[in-house]
Amino acid sequence: MSPAIVKLIAQRLALGVLLLLAVSVLIFVGTQLLPGDVAQAILGQSATPEALANLRAELGLNEPAYLRYFDWLGGILTGDLGTALSNGQDISESLGKRLSNTLFLAMWAAIVSVPLAILLGLVAVQHRNGFIDKLISATTLTSISLPEFFIGYLLVYFVAVELQWFPSVSTVYDGMPFNERMSAIALPCATLTLVVLAHMMRMTRAAILNVMQSAYIETAELKGLSPFRVIFHHAFPNAIAPIVNVVMLNLAFLVVGVVVVEVIFVYPGMGQYLVDHVSKRDIPVVQACGMIFAAVYISLNIVADIVAIVANPRLRHPK
Amino acid sequence: MLELRTIPWSARIGLVLTFIFVFVAVFADLVAPYSNTEVVGDVWEPVFGDHILGTDNLGRDLLSRMIYGAQTTIFVAAMATALSFGLGSTLGFTAAVIGGLVDQAMSRAVDLLMAIPTLIFALVVLSVLPGTLIVLIMVMGILDSTRVYRLARAVAVDITVMDFVEAARLRGEGRVWIIFREILPNALSPLVAELGLRFIFAVLFLSALSFLGLGVQPPDADWGGMVKENKEGIVFGIPAALIPAAAIAMLAISVNLVADWILIRTTDLKGGRGNG
Numbered sequence: 001m002s003p004a005i006v007k008l009i010a011q012r013l014a015l016g017v018l019l020l021l022a023v024s025v026l027i028f029v030g031t032q033l034l035p036g037d038v039a040q041a042i043l044g045q046s047a048t049p050e051a052l053a054n055l056r057a058e059l060g061l062n063e064p065a066y067l068r069y070f071d072w073l074g075g076i077l078t079g080d081l082g083t084a085l086s087n088g089q090d091i092s093e094s095l096g097k098r099l100s101n102t103l104f105l106a107m108w109a110a111i112v113s114v115p116l117a118i119l120l121g122l123v124a125v126q127h128r129n130g131f132i133d134k135l136i137s138a139t140t141l142t143s144i145s146l147p148e149f150f151i152g153y154l155l156v157y158f159v160a161v162e163l164q165w166f167p168s169v170s171t172v173y174d175g176m177p178f179n180e181r182m183s184a185i186a187l188p189c190a191t192l193t194l195v196v197l198a199h200m201m202r203m204t205r206a207a208i209l210n211v212m213q214s215a216y217i218e219t220a221e222l223k224g225l226s227p228f229r230v231i232f233h234h235a236f237p238n239a240i241a242p243i244v245n246v247v248m249l250n251l252a253f254l255v256v257g258v259v260v261v262e263v264i265f266v267y268p269g270m271g272q273y274l275v276d277h278v279s280k281r282d283i284p285v286v287q288a289c290g291m292i293f294a295a296v297y298i299s300l301n302i303v304a305d306i307v308a309i310v311a312n313p314r315l316r317h318p319k
Numbered sequence: 320m321l322e323l324r325t326i327p328w329s330a331r332i333g334l335v336l337t338f339i340f341v342f343v344a345v346f347a348d349l350v351a352p353y354s355n356t357e358v359v360g361d362v363w364e365p366v367f368g369d370h371i372l373g374t375d376n377l378g379r380d381l382l383s384r385m386i387y388g389a390q391t392t393i394f395v396a397a398m399a400t401a402l403s404f405g406l407g408s409t410l411g412f413t414a415a416v417i418g419g420l421v422d423q424a425m426s427r428a429v430d431l432l433m434a435i436p437t438l439i440f441a442l443v444v445l446s447v448l449p450g451t452l453i454v455l456i457m458v459m460g461i462l463d464s465t466r467v468y469r470l471a472r473a474v475a476v477d478i479t480v481m482d483f484v485e486a487a488r489l490r491g492e493g494r495v496w497i498i499f500r501e502i503l504p505n506a507l508s509p510l511v512a513e514l515g516l517r518f519i520f521a522v523l524f525l526s527a528l529s530f531l532g533l534g535v536q537p538p539d540a541d542w543g544g545m546v547k548e549n550k551e552g553i554v555f556g557i558p559a560a561l562i563p564a565a566a567i568a569m570l571a572i573s574v575n576l577v578a579d580w581i582l583i584r585t586t587d588l589k590g591g592r593g594n595g
Binding site for chain 2: 019022023026027030031032141142144145146147148149150153154156157160161162168169252255256259260263264274275277278279281282283286287289290293294297298301
């Protein structure tokens with residue numbers, strides 16, 4: 001790798017770290033400095049003044065905000081996410097297992113949906129403006145209008161309840177046999193795949209079409225190269241960057257979609273954990289989860305940027 | 320002129336369905352056979368029994384709940400969309416007109432907001448805010464205005480360099496005039512095309528929040544909240560939760576059909592005016 005690329009990648013990484021820092025400020029401000037009293041919000045209107053004072057002391061609300069922020073940030077950097085208000089448990093401990101559950105689910109959804117979407121995108125390009133292409137774009141229009149829980153509960157209703165192929169509730173536990181675990185995540189995984197598939201496919205189609213319509217492809221065709229050579233030597237290297245970008249954007253989308261899907265299937269992951277603690281107004285947990293979700297989301301976007309730079313020499317020389 | 324027969328059939332279906340949804344939502348009190356909270360029968364009575372859509376998890380008439388749910392869903396989503404458009408386009412135009420440091424600062428702030436997934440940030444903020452409708456509309460509108468801001472700014476940047484804006488500047492018009500009298504009328508068609516998509520997003524976003532129990536609070540219900548109320552029935556083979564979920568999908572699809580048609584119309588041939 002040339003030093004120019006290394007420098008560009010280093011710049012992206014530094015930018016990412018800066019962005020994460022800014023996001024941490026935003027999340028902290030969002031949960032701490034909003035109008036109204038956090039202690040009051042947690043305990044409700046009927047709380048006694050003593051209880052309020054106790055909780056304020058416990059939350060450290062009597063200290064200035066910037067000190068609390070640096071305390072919290074320092075904790076995150078050393079892996080200490082604090083303790084949950086609702087049950088006094090250590091957050092890092094309860095999060096670890098849930099994070100790996102969530103990543104496991106998201107990973108399998110990605111393994112299924114990415115190749116499928118690229119394949120279908122290629123099919124759509126092959127039959128451009130034909131019946132299959134029209135069908136695909138109609139499906140896309142429909143599927144971006146469907147809420148995740150509609151797809152999820154349809155699957156539960158027909159596949160889990162009527163056909164009884166897979167369990168409707170995705171219970172997973174430590175030491176679960178691999179095939180049982182796969183059967184448990186089958187439906188959430190299918191839901192996530194359906195949610196992102198259409199979008200990813202449409203964007204893949206657009207990316208490939210964009211490349212196929214460019215002048216150098218026409219030149220390659222006109223000088224009589226075989227279609228195979230045109231696609232693999234001329235079109236493919238140029239289409240990698242946009243396709244990787246599409247995939248990464250959708251993976252980032254997957255990380256968010258996982259929240260609703262986990263609640264549908266009662267899957268013990270990060271999303272479920274976050275939602276439970278939002279309704280309990282357990283702020284330390286919400287902050288930690290928000291930070292982790294944001295970090296995963298930002299990292300995926302940075303990876304997309306870096307892959308694009310490595311795959312496309314034109315991006316190495318910004319104007 | 321816009322003639323009825325030139326509207327493609329997909330957009331016609333979309334228009335009719337959207338109109339029905341809005342009509343039902345506006346006249347919910349007249350259309351609904353029962354009240355929102357009245358218990359009229361057993362828990363989870365089947366569809367097409369005494370009650371057309373059956374009853375919900377507490378024995379309330381599902382059709383009436385659906386109709387009142389339409390009112391809440393469409394009202395909150397429409398208010399949030401209006402807020403996001405008002406805020407986003409005003410700020411976007413302002414950034415484009417003033418330019419320089421102000422533009423930089425606003426655009427970077429929007430980048431920062433968009434670096435956090437919308438749903439996650441909404442959950443974080445809703446964990447400390449009270450669960451009222453106004454708060455919900457504010458959170459949804461402000462978070463979504465980042466997208467409108469980007470679009471409005473991009474459109475306005477192209478317009479601000481045009482001669483008529485320059486002319487207005489030279490004759491000494493103020494910024495408010497330039498934003499609302501010069502830029503807004505010329506930026507309207509791409510913004511209107513985006514309006515439908517933002518509304519769909521607001522409907523889906525509200526439904527997701529309510530489904531997670533953080534949107535509209537009971538006993539009021541929007542469609543997402545009704546899915547949450549009835550979801551326990553699914554594993555017993557009771558499809559009550561699928562009905563509001565399907566309604567959300569129907570509303571989103573019909574608005575999408577209309578938005579798609581407007582998008583094609585406005586991107587066709589020079590702003591699409593006068594070519595049906």
